[in-house]
Amino acid sequence: MDLALFLRVIWRFKWLVLPGILVAIGLAGLSFVRVSDKSPYISYRQHEQWISYSNVLVTQHGFPWGQVATGTQSSADPSRFIGLSVIWSQLALSDPVKQILRRSGPINGTLEVAPVLDANTQEALPLISVAAIADKPRTAITLARRETAALLSFLETQQADSSIKPENQISMLVTSQAAHAKLFKGRSKTMPVVIFLTVLMAVVGLAFVLENLRPRIAPVRQTEARRREADVAA
Numbered sequence: 001m002d003l004a005l006f007l008r009v010i011w012r013f014k015w016l017v018l019p020g021i022l023v024a025i026g027l028a029g030l031s032f033v034r035v036s037d038k039s040p041y042i043s044y045r046q047h048e049q050w051i052s053y054s055n056v057l058v059t060q061h062g063f064p065w066g067q068v069a070t071g072t073q074s075s076a077d078p079s080r081f082i083g084l085s086v087i088w089s090q091l092a093l094s095d096p097v098k099q100i101l102r103r104s105g106p107i108n109g110t111l112e113v114a115p116v117l118d119a120n121t122q123e124a125l126p127l128i129s130v131a132a133i134a135d136k137p138r139t140a141i142t143l144a145r146r147e148t149a150a151l152l153s154f155l156e157t158q159q160a161d162s163s164i165k166p167e168n169q170i171s172m173l174v175t176s177q178a179a180h181a182k183l184f185k186g187r188s189k190t191m192p193v194v195i196f197l198t199v200l201m202a203v204v205g206l207a208f209v210l211e212n213l214r215p216r217i218a219p220v221r222q223t224e225a226r227r228r229e230a231d232v233a234a
Helices: 003-012 014-030 078-091 095-102 137-161 190-213 220-233
Strands: 033-035 042-044 049-060 110-117 124-134 170-176 182-185
Touching (some): 014 033, 078 110, 078 137, 095 137
Antiparallel strands (some): 049 124, 049 182
């Protein structure tokens, strides 16, 4: 495309292009924010997603991880705790646990619970990771803490109802309480960019359609050729 001709067409139809650019900016902005006649007057259409974690160790009373002997009466087989971490990570999202969780308030977010994997071997560890995803950092932190508390409460209730002796009970120790949240997913800017480019291309295309219907600008190459012919003739 002849850049000089392109710029001349754009300048000729600036009364169309300039308002078109403003419309493109306005529509792109409205796809990203919401304008209201009530406070807050301007708000984002999309929410950021924040995530916060709590970690829980599946163990037993007496802290077997501090003992040398394993698989004895006072210390269970460590592999048993690994299997239990897998099972309890599934029970953490069960309906009974959610019922306990709702006692402390609504579930404003998404919960993900899974056993922690070893970074090198990718094998499960006797640790459970509780992740809470919410629109605000504080909400994510609070939800992760509430879910952890609900899981521990469910365990204690089931053990009490089943009359399990203390020496045979598993214990869940919170090794890392949710205290911070990090950005999990930002606001997408894809839609505003697509809208802006679509409107801009439509406006520029319309300008060239009008130019083809009413051509007044000769190509620069033709103009230069005519000048050279005039110079030769002179």
